[in-house]
Amino acid sequence: MKKLRILPLVHEELVPPDSIEGLSDEEIQDWRTEFDVISALGDLGHEVLPLGMGDDIDPLRSAVREFKPHVVFNLLVEFHGAATYDQHVVSYLELLRQNYTGCNPRGMTLARDKALSKAILSHAGVSVPDFQVFARGKKVRRRNDLELPLFVKSVNEEASLGISLASIVRTDAQLEKRVRYVHEKVGTDAIAEEYIEGREFYVGCLGHERVTTFPLWELFVAGLPEGTPRIATRRVKWDVRYQKEIGIRNGRADLPRDQERRIARQAKRAYRALGLSGYARLDVRMRDDGQFYFLEANPNPDLAYGEDFAESAEAGGLDYEELVQEIVGLGRRYPAEWKANS
Numbered sequence: 412m413k414k415l416r417i418l419p420l421v422h423e424e425l426v427p428p429d430s431i432e433g434l435s436d437e438e439i440q441d442w443r444t445e446f447d448v449i450s451a452l453g454d455l456g457h458e459v460l461p462l463g464m465g466d467d468i469d470p471l472r473s474a475v476r477e478f479k480p481h482v483v484f485n486l487l488v489e490f491h492g493a494a495t496y497d498q499h500v501v502s503y504l505e506l507l508r509q510n511y512t513g514c515n516p517r518g519m520t521l522a523r524d525k526a527l528s529k530a531i532l533s534h535a536g537v538s539v540p541d542f543q544v545f546a547r548g549k550k551v552r553r554r555n556d557l558e559l560p561l562f563v564k565s566v567n568e569e570a571s572l573g574i575s576l577a578s579i580v581r582t583d584a585q586l587e588k589r590v591r592y593v594h595e596k597v598g599t600d601a602i603a604e605e606y607i608e609g610r611e612f613y614v615g616c617l618g619h620e621r622v623t624t625f626p627l628w629e630l631f632v633a634g635l636p637e638g639t640p641r642i643a644t645r646r647v648k649w650d651v652r653y654q655k656e657i658g659i660r661n662g663r664a665d666l667p668r669d670q671e672r673r674i675a676r677q678a679k680r681a682y683r684a685l686g687l688s689g690y691a692r693l694d695v696r697m698r699d700d701g702q703f704y705f706l707e708a709n710p711n712p713d714l715a716y717g718e719d720f721a722e723s724a725e726a727g728g729l730d731y732e733e734l735v736q737e738i739v740g741l742g743r744r745y746p747a748e749w750k751a752n753s
């Protein structure tokens with residue numbers, strides 16, 4: 412395998428140490444993904460120079476000039492403290508004619524908007540929940556044909572920010588209250604979607620035009636009291652103690668083959684419709700009658716070892732190092748526009 416110069420791009424506060432010896436799980440939690448990816452790149456024999464960035468773009472330009480990376484491994488989660496600015500940093504890399512891993516800027520922009528992306532997916536024949544957007548400063552009036560119960564969330568936030576059991580609303584009064592909560596506490600416009608009662612799945616996707624999907628992953632919440640909705644609230648996703656307490660364990664979904672195949676086919680269609688590249692994880696929910704709906708696409712999902720994406724890749728035959736190497740290779744092969752013109 413060719414030894415490459417690789418520049419992992421990470422948030423300045425998440426530059427990991429060389430070793431995690433003697434550190435507790437809590438101490439490494441914040442930068443575990445960065446550590447896992449950088450270690451894997453090193454173990455693969457590459458020359459790795461991590462760059463921490465905060466709100467100055469100059470160091471990136473200098474590093475690209477001086478180190479001349481074959482590829483920038485994009486692990487950036489924000490810039491200027493804005494989570495949505497990662498897409499602009501990727502645009503900047505394209506302007507520098509620099510190869511990078513993960514999603515292109517247009518795909519990131521389209522996927523991030525939970526209303527725009529649903530409009531595109533529905534046009535492409537991918538099944539999504541019906542929805543309505545409630546902008547800040549406007550009256551909350553539900554469309555007549557959009558039936559309760561609904562699920563209310565931020566139109567562009569991630570990581571289940573602002574999501575709890577109260578996100579499920581069953582009356583217009585609850586709808587208005589939760590929309591206001593998103594406006595005021597999360598600070599963004601809100602989207603209310605058809606509430607999809609049932610099971611939740613994740614589909615890992617890898618590729619550019621030719622997309623591979625990994626075996627379907629499912630959210631299991633064994634210890635929740637009977638009747639509690641199985642949704643990925645903020646707590647379910649991030650509170651390690653709570654996860655242990657109620658037995659949250661994501662793993663291989665147990666679905667009939669033809670159903671899994673149908674979900675995978677639609678996932679590929681969704682991936683292409685949004686113009687994604689590199690790798691992504693798609694969130695899907697399925698009602699008891701077998702009807703499934705795509706909730707969202709997550710470009711550049713968490714790559715930590717042992718997390719859903721890497722685990723499902725492994726179930727699909729790619730161990731962690733192979734996955735990281737595959738993502739590097741895809742980054743180098745991405746058909747960016749500057750390549751056609753140089």
Ligand SMILES: Nc1ncnc2c1ncn2[C@@H]1O[C@H](COP(=O)(O)OP(=O)(O)O)[C@@H](O)[C@H]1O
Binds near residue numbers: 540572574641643
């Ligand atoms: N329409 C919906 N019906 C049922 N549950 C939903 C719906 N939308 C979101 N959820 C629940 O909320 C979680 C987070 O929503 P999602 O749209 O994936 O946003 P995020 O970007 O925060 O992951 C989902 O994983 C799911 O459990």
Ligand SMILES: [Mg+2]
Binds near residue numbers: 570571694707709
């Ligand atoms: Mg999600």
